Amino acid sequence: MKFNLQANDPLSKARAGTITTAHGEIQTPIFMPVGTAGTVKAVHQRELKQDIDAQIILGNTYHLYLRPGLETLEQAGGLHQFIGWDRPILTDSGGYQVYSLSKVRKIKEEGVTFNSHIDGSKHLFTPEYAMDIQRTIGADIIMAFDECTPYPCDYTYAAESVKMTHRWLKRCCTHFDNTEPKYGFDQTLFPIVQGSVYKDLRIKSAEFIASMGREGNAIGGLSVGEPAEEMYAMTEVVCDILPSDKPRYLMGVGTPVNILENIALGVDMFDCVMPTRNARNGMLFTRNGIINIRNKKWENDFSALDAESDLHADQVTSKAYLRHLVHSKEMLGAQIATLHNLHFYLWLVKQAREKILTGEFYEWKNKMVKILGNKL
Numbered sequence: 001m002k003f004n005l006q007a008n009d010p011l012s013k014a015r016a017g018t019i020t021t022a023h024g025e026i027q028t029p030i031f032m033p034v035g036t037a038g039t040v041k042a043v044h045q046r047e048l049k050q051d052i053d054a055q056i057i058l059g060n061t062y063h064l065y066l067r068p069g070l071e072t073l074e075q076a077g078g079l080h081q082f083i084g085w086d087r088p089i090l091t092d093s094g095g096y097q098v099y100s101l102s103k104v105r106k107i108k109e110e111g112v113t114f115n116s117h118i119d120g121s122k123h124l125f126t127p128e129y130a131m132d133i134q135r136t137i138g139a140d141i142i143m144a145f146d147e148c149t150p151y152p153c154d155y156t157y158a159a160e161s162v163k164m165t166h167r168w169l170k171r172c173c174t175h176f177d178n179t180e181p182k183y184g185f186d187q188t189l190f191p192i193v194q195g196s197v198y199k200d201l202r203i204k205s206a207e208f209i210a211s212m213g214r215e216g217n218a219i220g221g222l223s224v225g226e227p228a229e230e231m232y233a234m235t236e237v238v239c240d241i242l243p244s245d246k247p248r249y250l251m252g253v254g255t256p257v258n259i260l261e262n263i264a265l266g267v268d269m270f271d272c273v274m275p276t277r278n279a280r281n282g283m284l285f286t287r288n289g290i291i292n293i294r295n296k297k298w299e300n301d302f303s304a305l306d307a308e309s310d311l312h313a314d315q316v317t318s319k320a321y322l323r324h325l326v327h328s329k330e331m332l333g334a335q336i337a338t339l340h341n342l343h344f345y346l347w348l349v350k351q352a353r354e355k356i357l358t359g360e361f362y363e364w365k366n367k368m369v370k371i372l373g374n375k376l
């Protein structure tokens, strides 16, 4: 994997670059639609490529391991082949999902034992096994097996957890570097900075992660319920330590405003379930603010979702029609709302990239941040 920087914003730490992977290029800053179990819910691969120009999507080790399972994925020739997506894929390592999804789990030095949220079966994820699973899935970028510390958590717990995440990281790197890709194309391992909301722990973790010299670095343990100001403070501390010639990926972030503020702090890659999950509930992100399409005020508003958008669905779908679809829990409602939100998120990061290239990002960002949170 290669990363080359094209521009740094003069008034912030925002930067524009290009990541080159075995499955193509990624222009940063970038948003990565979440496709947990091999599908970005309610959106077809063709739409992802042609309608919203998604450059990279996410898959998830925990979900894909449980269903469809490693045997099917291996026989398919990996996740790209299985789902028919020939652009880059990034997979999260499972640590977070075990902590957020499975009821019963035990974290020990060896790894994490958990019961499947699907059928209750018992499993053990170790750092080594998380690498093997991601080799079998075949994502271009894979994540280290870490512990995403819950929020809030006390300093002692966070300090111990960071040390274990660092020990697990060494095991991930050793195992990953001693195994080969399964499908003939290179994969890249990103380590993950932890440290909860404690500045000294974040500094220690960022310095250790940077010392590993990997091709990209991630920031974890955020977007777990902490106030936005805490998120920004930790991101700033970590971005100032992580090497500037490697992509920085802030996991699980966030709202449109979170994304713009973190781009200004030096983050290049984002993923979040909000545009997809909240779409299914009728929450639409737009360039003028947020629409709750279920609100009665849209019942007889026959204006287009967004007449200025280059997304066909935005031009031909009225607010009243989408309200009817979402209100009646019609599948088409989820499809149009999801496509709209993902198109908006990708439009937003593409605008940010263009403004960084022309040196106008800082002013544009401050203007947008005032608008994007408005309730319409």
Ligand SMILES: CO[C@@H]1O[C@H](CNc2nc3cc4c(=O)[nH]c(N)nc4cc3[nH]2)[C@@H](O)[C@H]1O
Pocket: 092, 093, 094, 095, 096, 143, 144, 146, 147, 148, 149, 192, 219, 220, 221, 222, 223, 224, 251, 252, 253, 254, 272, 273, 274
């Ligand atoms: C804002 O949306 C809510 O918040 C969640 C996203 N927030 C989030 N923080 C994360 C942290 C980590 C981490 O430290 N390590 C690894 N390996 N993966 C991670 C994945 C993460 N996702 C959504 O699920 C949603 O509930």
